[in-house]
Amino acid sequence: MRGSICKKGNKYYAVLAIGSKRKWIKGGDTLKDAERVLNENLPTVQDGTFLDIKKTTFREFGKIWLESYVKTNIKETAYPEYSFVVGRLARHFNDALLQNVTGAHVQSFIAKRMKEIQPSTVQRETIILKQMLKYAYQMGYTKRNPGEFIKNPRKPKKEQSILDISEAYRLLDHINPYYRVAVLATILTGMRANELWGLRWDDIDFTNNVIRLQHSLWKGKLYEAKTATSKRKIDISPTLALDLKKWKLQCPATDLNLVFPSRDGHPVNHNNFTRIYFKKALKEAELKPVTWHSLRHTNASVRIKSEQNPKYLSEQLGHSSIKITHDLYGHLFNDAEYSRAQVAKLDNTFYGR
Numbered sequence: 159m160r161g162s163i164c165k166k167g168n169k170y171y172a173v174l175a176i177g178s179k180r181k182w183i184k185g186g187d188t189l190k191d192a193e194r195v196l197n198e199n200l201p202t203v204q205d206g207t208f209l210d211i212k213k214t215t216f217r218e219f220g221k222i223w224l225e226s227y228v229k230t231n232i233k234e235t236a237y238p239e240y241s242f243v244v245g246r247l248a249r250h251f252n253d254a255l256l257q258n259v260t261g262a263h264v265q266s267f268i269a270k271r272m273k274e275i276q277p278s279t280v281q282r283e284t285i286i287l288k289q290m291l292k293y294a295y296q297m298g299y300t301k302r303n304p305g306e307f308i309k310n311p312r313k314p315k316k317e318q319s320i321l322d323i324s325e326a327y328r329l330l331d332h333i334n335p336y337y338r339v340a341v342l343a344t345i346l347t348g349m350r351a352n353e354l355w356g357l358r359w360d361d362i363d364f365t366n367n368v369i370r371l372q373h374s375l376w377k378g379k380l381y382e383a384k385t386a387t388s389k390r391k392i393d394i395s396p397t398l399a400l401d402l403k404k405w406k407l408q409c410p411a412t413d414l415n416l417v418f419p420s421r422d423g424h425p426v427n428h429n430n431f432t433r434i435y436f437k438k439a440l441k442e443a444e445l446k447p448v449t450w451h452s453l454r455h456t457n458a459s460v461r462i463k464s465e466q467n468p469k470y471l472s473e474q475l476g477h478s479s480i481k482i483t484h485d486l487y488g489h490l491f492n493d494a495e496y497s498r499a500q501v502a503k504l505d506n507t508f509y510g511r
Contacts, residue, residue: 161200163192172196214299216251216259220244223290235352235376243286256294261304264291268311277313284310319452320459325445332443334435339405340418341436341453346398348457348475351450353388355426356380357417359406367399368392371476378425380414390476458483462490465499 160175163185170192174181185192214222228240250267251259264287271280288305295303321329326345333341344354347369356375363370369392373380383389394402402417410423420426432450440447454475461471468491472483490496 161196163189163196174200214256215253216256217248217253219256219294219299220248220290223293227293233381235374235381239282240286243283244290246283247287247290257300259291259300259304261306261308264288264305264308268308272311277311280311281313284308319446319448319455321445321448321452321456323460325443326453326456326460328443328445329439333439336421337418337431337435339401342401343398343418344450344453345456345460346395347392348454348461349392350374350454350476351428352376353476355416355418355428358415359417360415362394362402362417364399364403367394367396369394375425378427380425385478388476390473392474455487458487459490462487462496465496465503 162173162175164171164173164182169187170185170189172183172185172192172195174183174196183195185195224237224241224244228237232240247267250270251263254263267287268280268284271283288308288310291300291305292303294300295306330338330341330345340354343349343357349357349369349371352374353371356373357369357371358373361370361372362368371383371388371390371392373382374388375381405417409417410419410421412419412423414425416425418426420431428450436450437447458471458475461474466474468483469480472480475483477483477486484491
């Protein structure tokens with residue numbers, strides 16, 4: 159036995175004997191509370207794994223985590239979102255001691271937020287909260303990770319908004335001519351907006367018809383791609399390569415050597431572009447009001463119709479796993495036209511000897 163129970167005033171304490179020192183831990187208002195605290199800590203004292211955890215509030219640790227982990231491990235463009243979410247979490251958990259946060263508290267937060275906002279936003283907040291709690295455990299701020307067994311909330315699956323090929327042509331016919339090649343490149347490569355506007359001429363290998371994505375554009379600044387899936391190679395068709403060569407002869411010269419700068423030679427502000435040019439083109443072409451990201455889904459749809467290998471498709475789109483590709487576009491692999499084509503391939507391979 160390396161501990162005892164003492165009473166000070168109206169409170170009971172578990173007193174642990176750690177070497178030549180005594181560690182007093184508040185047990186509560188009753189003897190039973192103190193016994194529970196003592197029994198929880200005694201095994202770690204006896205086997206030498208006891209952690210003398212510094213009392214840190216959730217709010218205080220949020221600041222520590224942002225400075226010591228997020229700033230050095232998360233891309234700069236994501237930092238504002240992390241900071242905003244941590245601030246919201248701090249308001250919910252208030253000044254509770256981090257070591258007292260339990261899985262039940264985490265689950266309660268998720269349930270509350272599910273009633274207030276979209277499931278996709280709750281999912282993102284939950285992911286950040288779990289990252290934070292895992293780091294707290296790894297760094298010795300807590301004895302256990304209260305987020306370890308918490309499942310991310312499910313968000314309802316939405317069918318992706320996709321333009322078919324004829325609709326894509328109508329969009330190209332109505333988009334401002336200056337941006338036509340940019341829209342065409344998005345439809346034929348599936349690049350994300352920040353990847354498209356951050357593309358440099360140095361990133362295009364016309365000898366091998368390959369785009370090597372190295373950067374992304376955010377708030378007018380180029381940032382180096384960090385992950386293997388964002389820093390990737392995209393194959394381009396000879397037809398798109400020819401259109402890009404023609405565009406290069408007209409493209410304004412820029413300090414950043416951008417493939418698709420604005421008319422005045424500056425980096426494109428994507429929100430302004432979609433508001434002024436993209437939405438206008440959709441309306442003039444009498445198309446459904448899809449988002450710019452729908453062009454990426456359109457690219458996936460065209461790739462599937464052309465029966466590209468799912469693994470190759472996943473790599474071209476920059477998904478971290480083929481599971482993500484299947485979750486997003488699995489229904490397109492299962493349509494009747496695609497299925498008939500796959501069966502015909504089987505027939506041709508087996509009987510076409």
